[in-house]
Amino acid sequence: MSLATVSEQGRPSSRIVLLKELDHRGMTWFTHYTSKKGEDLGKNPYAALLFFWSELERQVRIEGRVEKVSEAENDAYFNSRPLASRHGALASQQSKIIANRTLLEERAEKISAQYGEQVPRPASWGGYRLLPNYIEFWQGRSSRLHDRIAYTKNEQGGWLRERLQP
Ligand SMILES: Cc1cc2nc3c(=O)[nH]c(=O)nc-3n(C[C@H](O)[C@H](O)[C@H](O)COP(=O)(O)O)c2cc1C
Numbered sequence: 001m002s003l004a005t006v007s008e009q010g011r012p013s014s015r016i017v018l019l020k021e022l023d024h025r026g027m028t029w030f031t032h033y034t035s036k037k038g039e040d041l042g043k044n045p046y047a048a049l050l051f052f053w054s055e056l057e058r059q060v061r062i063e064g065r066v067e068k069v070s071e072a073e074n075d076a077y078f079n080s081r082p083l084a085s086r087h088g089a090l091a092s093q094q095s096k097i098i099a100n101r102t103l104l105e106e107r108a109e110k111i112s113a114q115y116g117e118q119v120p121r122p123a124s125w126g127g128y129r130l131l132p133n134y135i136e137f138w139q140g141r142s143s144r145l146h147d148r149i150a151y152t153k154n155e156q157g158g159w160l161r162e163r164l165q166p
Contacts, residue, residue, distance in 0.1 A: 001014070001017060001018075001019045001029075001049050001050060001051050002014050002050040002051075002052075002059075003015060003016070003017045003029065003036050003037065003047060003048075003049055004018055004047060004049075004050070004105040005025040005036075005040035005041055005044070006040060006044050006046070006047075007039070007044070008040075008043040008044060012035045013036065013037075013040070014050075015037065017031060017037075018030075019049075020077065020127070023128075025128050025129060026064065026129045026130065026131045026132055027062065027129065028069055028073075028127050028128065028129045028130075029127065029128060029131045030074075030077055030078075030123070030125070030126065030127045030128075031094070031126075031128065032092070032094035032095070032122075032124055032125055033124045033125070033126060034093065034094065034095075034096075034124045035090070035094040036095040037083065037095075041066050045065055045066045046063070046065055046066065047063075047066045047130055048061065048062065048063045049061075049062040049063075049130060050062070050132070057139065057140025057146075058137070058138065058139055059137075059138040060135065060137055060138070061134075061135070061138070062130065062132050062134065062135050062136075063132065063133065063134040063135075064130045064131045064132040064133045064134065065130070065131050065133070066128050066129065066130050066131070067128070067129055067131065068126060068128060068129075069126060069127035069129050071126075073127060074086075074121060074125070074126035074127055075121055077127065078121040078125065078126075079121070080137075081117070083117060086119040086121075087111050087112045087115070088108060089120055089121070089122060089125045090111045090115070090119060090120075091107040091110075091111050092104065101104070132153070133152065133153040134151070134152050134153070135150070135156075136148060136149065136150040136151070136164070137149045144166070145166055146166040147163070148163065148164035148165070148166055149161065149162075149163055149164075150162050150163075151162050
């Protein structure tokens with residue numbers, strides 16, 4: 001899914017992340033809290049998610065507040081990841097500049113030798129969950145009068161369903 005965040009200066013940026021979990025609370029992805037998106041979310045905890053299926057002519061837009069997932073959830077997912085991914089999480093300071101690829105590979109090798117199969121989860125690695133307050137479904141139609149159905153959460157926690165013009 002595409003994840004859009006906004007910096008403290010009001011500048012938006014977007015990138016793809018893996019939707020790892022979807023439940024009644026919201027949508028969860030995992031990342032480095034010290035990355036660009038982590039910095040943005042630390043200053044402005046609102047974000048937008050976007051899904052697009054070309055073949056189905058469908059788009060889903062989601063907006064809401066973002067919170068960090070629990071330490072227990074972070075540990076559970078981190079420990080379920082392949083070993084190379086866990087080593088990589090320790091080796092990479094996501095979004096920071098590095099002079100060349102060799103340095104990165106050397107760091108990963110060092111971490112692999114140091115920790116083997118017992119890789120500690122870096123405190124700066126974990127999940128975020130977006131708690132949606134707006135979800136809009138767009139369905140393309142051959143008539144060009146496409147469908148847009150928007151759900152907006154009200155203060156009681158219920159959802160208002162409205163049709164928008166295409
Ligand atoms: C298919 C795909 C899946 C990705 N999944 C993730 C992910 O789950 N978590 C993550 O941190 N980055 C993921 N990335 C990398 C991000 O797009 C991005 O490069 C990285 O998170 C740094 O973004 P930032 O500098 O804006 O924080 C993925 C990229 C692609 C293309």
